[in-house]
Structures are given as structure tokens and as C-alpha cells.
Amino acid sequence: MNSIKKSSSCSPLLSGCELSIAAGSFSPLSALRQSLIYQSELLGIRLSEQPEIACSGLQLNFQYSNALDKNLSTFDNNLNTFDKRIQKPIELNQKEKLKQGISQVKATITPWQNDSQRIADESIMQAACGMMSVHGRAQGQVQALGLPYISTLTACFALQGLLATSVARLRGVELPGFNLSMMTAGLMAVGQYIAGATASEDAECIFPSHCIAEEQPPFISADGVIFELETLSPGPWKAFWQRVGIGGVLAGKGWKAFLMRYAKAISPLPREMKLALSKLTYDEIKRVCEETGVAICPVRSLQQRHQDTDFNGVLQQGPWLFNETSTGFLPASACLSGHHLPLHGIVVVEACRRIQGPMAGHLLSLLGAKVIRVELPGGDPLRGMLPAEAGVSVRFDALNRFKQPVEIDIKSADGQEAIKSLIQSADVFLHNWAPGKAAEYSLDSADLRKINPQLIYAYAGGWGELDTQLQLPGTDFMVQAYSGVAESVGRHSTKPGGSLFTVLDILGGAVSSQGIVAALLSRQLSGDVTRVDTSLLGTASLLTFNHNQSLKNLLTKSSKQNESCLSDESELFGKFNAIYSTTDGELVLSCVTEKNMEELFELTGIFSTTDSIQVMHCLKERIIKKSAREWVNIFANSSIAVAEVVVDLAKLASLPESSDCLSSHPDSYVRVMSPWRMRSTSDDE
Amino acid sequence: MSVTINIPAILQNLTHNKKSIKTTGSSIAEIINTIEAEYPGFRDRVIADGKVHRFMNIYVNDDDIRFLNNLDTKVSSSDSITILPAVAGG
Amino acid sequence: MLTILGHLVESMVQQAHKDHPVETCGMIAGSLENRLPQRFIPMVNKAKSTDFFEFEPKQYLQVWREMEQRNEVPVVIFHSHTQSIAFPGRADREFALDPNIHYVIISTTSEQKNCVRSFRICNAEVIEERIKAVASYLPVLA
Numbered sequence: 054m055n056s057i058k059k060s061s062s063c064s065p066l067l068s069g070c071e072l073s074i075a076a077g078s079f080s081p082l083s084a085l086r087q088s089l090i091y092q093s094e095l096l097g098i099r100l101s102e103q104p105e106i107a108c109s110g111l112q113l114n115f116q117y118s119n120a121l122d123k124n125l126s127t128f129d130n131n132l133n134t135f136d137k138r139i140q141k142p143i144e145l146n147q148k149e150k151l152k153q154g155i156s157q158v159k160a161t162i163t164p165w166q167n168d169s170q171r172i173a174d175e176s177i178m179q180a181a182c183g184m185m186s187v188h189g190r191a192q193g194q195v196q197a198l199g200l201p202y203i204s205t206l207t208a209c210f211a212l213q214g215l216l217a218t219s220v221a222r223l224r225g226v227e228l229p230g231f232n233l234s235m236m237t238a239g240l241m242a243v244g245q246y247i248a249g250a251t252a253s254e255d256a257e258c259i260f261p262s263h264c265i266a267e268e269q270p271p272f273i274s275a276d277g278v279i280f281e282l283e284t285l286s287p288g289p290w291k292a293f294w295q296r297v298g299i300g301g302v303l304a305g306k307g308w309k310a311f312l313m314r315y316a317k318a319i320s321p322l323p324r325e326m327k328l329a330l331s332k333l334t335y336d337e338i339k340r341v342c343e344e345t346g347v348a349i350c351p352v353r354s355l356q357q358r359h360q361d362t363d364f365n366g367v368l369q370q371g372p373w374l375f376n377e378t379s380t381g382f383l384p385a386s387a388c389l390s391g392h393h394l395p396l397h398g399i400v401v402v403e404a405c406r407r408i409q410g411p412m413a414g415h416l417l418s419l420l421g422a423k424v425i426r427v428e429l430p431g432g433d434p435l436r437g438m439l440p441a442e443a444g445v446s447v448r449f450d451a452l453n454r455f456k457q458p459v460e461i462d463i464k465s466a467d468g469q470e471a472i473k474s475l476i477q478s479a480d481v482f483l484h485n486w487a488p489g490k491a492a493e494y495s496l497d498s499a500d501l502r503k504i505n506p507q508l509i510y511a512y513a514g515g516w517g518e519l520d521t522q523l524q525l526p527g528t529d530f531m532v533q534a535y536s537g538v539a540e541s542v543g544r545h546s547t548k549p550g551g552s553l554f555t556v557l558d559i560l561g562g563a564v565s566s567q568g569i570v571a572a573l574l575s576r577q578l579s580g581d582v583t584r585v586d587t588s589l590l591g592t593a594s595l596l597t598f599n600h601n602q603s604l605k606n607l608l609t610k611s612s613k614q615n616e617s618c619l620s621d622e623s624e625l626f627g628k629f630n631a632i633y634s635t636t637d638g639e640l641v642l643s644c645v646t647e648k649n650m651e652e653l654f655e656l657t658g659i660f661s662t663t664d665s666i667q668v669m670h671c672l673k674e675r676i677i678k679k680s681a682r683e684w685v686n687i688f689a690n691s692s693i694a695v696a697e698v699v700v701d702l703a704k705l706a707s708l709p710e711s712s713d714c715l716s717s718h719p720d721s722y723v724r725v726m727s728p729w730r731m732r733s734t735s736d737d738e
Numbered sequence: 739m740s741v742t743i744n745i746p747a748i749l750q751n752l753t754h755n756k757k758s759i760k761t762t763g764s765s766i767a768e769i770i771n772t773i774e775a776e777y778p779g780f781r782d783r784v785i786a787d788g789k790v791h792r793f794m795n796i797y798v799n800d801d802d803i804r805f806l807n808n809l810d811t812k813v814s815s816s817d818s819i820t821i822l823p824a825v826a827g828g
Numbered sequence: 829m830l831t832i833l834g835h836l837v838e839s840m841v842q843q844a845h846k847d848h849p850v851e852t853c854g855m856i857a858g859s860l861e862n863r864l865p866q867r868f869i870p871m872v873n874k875a876k877s878t879d880f881f882e883f884e885p886k887q888y889l890q891v892w893r894e895m896e897q898r899n900e901v902p903v904v905i906f907h908s909h910t911q912s913i914a915f916p917g918r919a920d921r922e923f924a925l926d927p928n929i930h931y932v933i934i935s936t937t938s939e940q941k942n943c944v945r946s947f948r949i950c951n952a953e954v955i956e957e958r959i960k961a962v963a964s965y966l967p968v969l970a
Contacts, residue, residue: 121829121958223956225915227940580955747901748925793923795885802885822892823926825853825905826875826882828919 065097069120199545394421412562
């Protein structure tokens, strides 16, 4: 495969590493595969494709042995000159081949956690993990997120697991590989909502059918511009609404609803609010925003985003920026055999609030890192958010339960010294402070590198390189609007605009931890220490990369696969893909290829016809006659992908498809377990 | 009385890249002290806690001095002394 | 990178199996000029242990004298791990004093199945290197 040309002149971070992908012969996971290929190429990993295998997923083999030589270039130059004279690699018979150097790190990726044969596609997984329910809250009905969300997240987890396992092997932890399912990735994405819905006291019962789409953001102006508002404090909010004729009581009610977005994926605003704005033009509203300090961003299309001057750079660089690289230090090594998590012994200092950064820290802790979490004196205020168990918000606990909290006032000189002393023995420092704050606190990468030259400095921000250019808060909903994600989501939903499910915060957290793990591997391979910057905006382009025509052409050309196109919307959602009513709930069905249609007709008892509208109509009539579970059983061994749409998140822990990924105790909320199931032997299963 | 000592490659940076040194002394301990006087830092690489460093082997002719009289092993002018880094591990 | 003749890798593995469960040990000598592993030298493990090895001192002195005469240096020092992975343990790192030497470890545990890895060690810090097995050391004609 050709590599995507990089805008920067430096060589990609993980050049010399190799990934081979074997896809299941009946795998409809092209979105996952393409995202994996895109992410690997961005990191400089060489790709090869293996023959198809009999499995519904992907089998991955990762090798870094060719990248090992990078670390010796500073060690000795003499040998290299001699090595160059020596060619002719020995032809070892495959059978006799010794496991020289490092055997491969292996991973098996399946849609379902506990059934390696059952097929699925993006929409099926969104239904089965509860994502349709969470996204559907603000839509007033269960709804697919019209993006390859779980596919992208799973690809990100897959690569990150391979890189982390490689770090482990280079540190003397012998781990052969892991298994990963789209199901656990999907559950991880909605983990906080599952926590809220299963708390032992005050559990939230938010069902899409109880919510009213019209009450939710975004807003529409008199001249038809769809837009999002954002402010992180009530003062500007109150002033803004006052200026458009909404009084304090209503504005206060609205503020409460507005704050609920991040936690509950709903924001039932008093109707008067949206109505008031619908009478003003966008320019008028914008002026009020400017005067009151509320941020405003129109819901822009992907096409608009693609025309931005920074866009091509972002697409070619990928969601991570690795820079400020310094060389010369050998990585610390340790013989850690006997441990079973890949990042055991790695110390991360996390100074993050809200969702994105804590999610990154959470994933690193699931991979075995020790994560020290810097919180404000008195603790992170989100600890108090209800519902709570033992005095700690379950939603907070879902993202922070494996971390060691320390209370530090980063604004004080003493606090900054305290961080510096933590940094001395850390491998990673991760923060998501507002732009400029790190420099203000004297805790920027240059400051910390003086204390610990081996430190990987990571920043999980909002706008990436546009941080200084855009005068907008870098929050999930603003970035969704700006990046085209909101518009894309809206096109597949009942209402325009983005999702109130924190689409970018979650994926952004995964992208950040992935970048950190890639930097750890690079440090282990070459001694190079790099800074890792990720952003919600970069994450948005990762999520929508396959909508970009030029990149699509490039990838299609480079792919040896005889696939004619990338996963676009039609591939993302197979034929007759829809939510069907059954006697007891809803069912998603997806007919992945044309070939499967006969099977679909046979199993549902529909007469074969080429009129797809008629087929849909007949399907609706048939499917409503049986229960969702019955249909799942009927299609069990077929090539038709189906899943019950999980509406009540509290049911996930008892459903056979998801229960293996969740840990539930009678007196506590349901926790999503690590998506990486490390293998103990080198066998494939 | 002059004896010749073969110096291993990893200690030659201390001995100005000399592979062997001619020096005087009647026992290994004395010889090492003499070398130390000329090449500071040498003794600590070869001796620890009053014994031959566990990372080093010292031979008088064909014998490891751990099987002779350790650092008190006597040497005479015809003897050849060799220091080699121990090769060991777990 | 350790560039090495394929049959030398096989010799190391065979010897490791022969000595299992006791740790095997040995050297591969090469000329000082090109530092290519050439002459395979099995050594006696004085410790005769399943978790430690030490070159038998008298044999080691003999071998060292031979190498001096031939103008050779130890290019590879190898040993086996019979109960653990092929990665340098604490003692391995402490005793590894020469950063020019390729420290090769062969694991003979049933899970590891002949895993062979090569390391360079400096001040007890380990970095792994690739092993490139070749049929012969052929100089490429310019």
C-alpha cells in the first residue's frame, strides 16, 4: 500500500512497524477495517493483508522488530557500516523457522464479545450496546448515529492494544495479544450513561420515548441558520437570554437543562427559549452573543469543513500531533514478567476535568498504568454529581475508579512544585487545561522536560492548532457543530444538529490515550521522547475521514482488496437497514450484501421481489408479529445481521450479548470492563 | 620485582587504553594498590568489600585467585596475571 | 541489529535444549575488525543452576587466551532461560558490562518455544535489537 503523504517532513512515529490484517470472509466490518488502515498509515505502520479467515471479525498481527534498529543508531554506528555489506537473508523453511527476536503481537477483533461467528455492522452494534438509546434521548426516539462511531472507536482500541502490548514486551512483560469486541467498545462509549441508569439509588430512567426532540438544542434562527450556543458559566447565559426577552426564572430553568447535556444526553429547554431565538436573524443573535460573552457556532456541513485551509493538514497528520521530539535517552527498562497488563509500571499524571482527558486516563489505567489524578483542593466537583454511591458520583467513578487522586491547587506556586515533584518519576503527563494555562502555571512541556527528560507530555484539547485562532470554547457540542459531525449526525436523525451523547469527548479520550501509547512505544523503540497533542477537532476528522473524496480515492487505490469503494453510508448501514417494531420492542436488521436477500426472504417468509420499498413494507408487517428475541434466534446462523435495540440501559447487564462485558454487583452500579482481554498464551483464542 | 597484568577491554579506559601493565608488588592486593596509584578508579572496579569484585575474575597464571589465597595470593616475577570480567547472569 | 549466520542461531537453540533444565551459556567470537559472529564456543555453566549461569573460570581463561591469539573478541554472549521469558533479568543486567556485546537469550520454556532475543545492555539499561539471520556474510559488490 502507498502511504498517505505527510505534510510534515519528519518520518512517521512508528515507521518500521508492521501490521497484517486478515478479514473474515463474511465480515461486514469495512468501516472498522478502513479506519484501522487509515490510523496505521498515519503512524507510519506498514500494512499487509492476509487471506480471508472464517470469522466474523478481523485478525491482526503486529510486529515491531524492524523498528528496533532505530534505537541502536545512537548506540553504535560502526556495526551499521558492516551490516550494510551483509545481505542475502537466510531462507528458513517455514516449519523450521525459529521464533527469532519477537514473535508477533496478535489480536482478534469481533463484533460480538461472546460469539465469534455472529455478524454485525455498525448500526447493529449501536443498537445492542445502548448507543441508539442514548443518542435517541434528544431525538425523542431510538436512533442510529449516522457515523461509523463504534467502528472508529474499536479500530482505535485495536491499534492502541497492539502498541501497548508491544511496549510490554519491550519492557519484559511477555504478553501474546488480546481479544477485543465492538460490543465492549460500544459499551465503553456509553459507560457513564450505564452507570447513571444502574446506580443503586436514584438511578436515572431516561427513555427516548419520554423525551421531546423539539425541546433540545440546537437552535434555529429566523433566517434558517442552525447553531449551537455554549457557555460554561451562568452569568453570560442569564445576560444573553435577558437580551432576547427571556426572564431570569425561565433562563434559570434553561440553565439547569443546559448543564444536563454532558451528563444525561438531554437538555429539555423551556420552549420559549428556542422560540425567542427563531424570531431573530443569525447576525442579530451573534451580536447578542458577542455582547454577553456566550459562544455561538453554526452547524456547518462536512463540505464547509473540508474547504477550511487547515483541513487537509489535519487529515494528513491525523488526530495526533507528535512534536518537540528529543533524542538520546535510552528508555528505562524493567523485568516485569509475571504481570498481565501491558502498561504495568508506567506512571501517568493526569490533570484533566470533565470527560475527554479523564477518559484517556481511564483507558491507560485499564491497560495497567498507574494513574495519579490531580484534582482541585476539596476534590473534583463532579464527584458530587448525582446519582452517587458511597458519596461518589457513579458517572465520575465510571471514568476514574482506578486512579489515585491527589488534591493540588495548580494555581499556587506550591501546587506547581507539587506537580513537578510528581513528574520526576512519571512517564506521562496529561492535561486538558484551557489554551495558555500550562505556560501560565510554568507547567508547559519545556518546563517539565527540564525536570524529567523522559516524560511524554500530552495535551487533550479542543481545537488543536486552531486553539488560538477560534475564539470558541473547545467543548464537544461546539466542535461537533464546527467540524461537520453535527450536520452529519443530523442528516440521519429526526432533528438537525449533533448528538447530545458526548460523541467527541469519548472518542477524543481514546485518541489521546492511543497517541500516548504510540509515544510510549516510540520511546521504547528509539529513545525518542515526543509531545502528544490531540483535539476534539482532530477526532472529528478521524470520525468522518471517509467522507473526504480525495482521501477516499487514495485509499481505494492503495487497497489491494477488490472492494470498489470505502464504507460510505450505504455500506455503513446495509440494505433494508432500519429499526423495526416487534411485539415487545424494536429490532435492527441489516442485510449486508445483495446475496443475502434470498436468505432474508426465506427466513421472513416474504415473496421475492426487486421492489425494495415493497420489501421494506412487507418486512415491517412480518417483523411486528414476533418478539425481538425470537427474531434474533431465527436469524442466528444466517448472514443477516440483527440485534434487539436496547432501550433500557439497566437491561444490558442481563442480556447475553453484553453481560460478559459488564461487571454488576447487586449493591452497585454496572461497570464496563476493560475492552482488552489479554491472552495468557500465544494461541489464537 | 616486575609482573605483567592483562587488562580487560572494559577497564582499558582507566589505563589509558593499555592492554597490559607492568607493575610491582608481591601480592594481588599490593599490585592493585600500585595500579590504583597510577590509574585512579581502578581498584573500585576490581575490588569490593575487601574481596575480588563479583563482576571480575582475577587469575594468577592458570588459576582463579578465589581458589588460591584471594587478594593475598602471592605473585612472583615470572607470573602472568589476568583480569577478566565475569560472565554470569540469571 | 545482530546480523548472524542462521546455523549459529540454531546451534545456540540446540545447545539450550541439550542443557535444559540447566541454563546453557556460551560465546560466539568474531574478529575485532568487523565484529561478525563466527566461532561458536559452548561454555560450561559453573553454577549448574536452573536460574543462574557463570562461565567456568578456568575454561573461560583458556578460551580468552585463544581469542587473544586469534585477534578475536566476544561478539555474542548467550545463555538460556529455562523457566522464564527471553528477557534480561536483574543479574543479567548487572553482569552485562560491555555495551558492544550482543547479549542473546534463548527461552526453553514450553510456552516460549525457542524464543531467541538479542539485547544491548548499558548501565543496566536494556534495549532490544533485531536479529537478522543470514546464510552467509557476503560483501555486496559496489
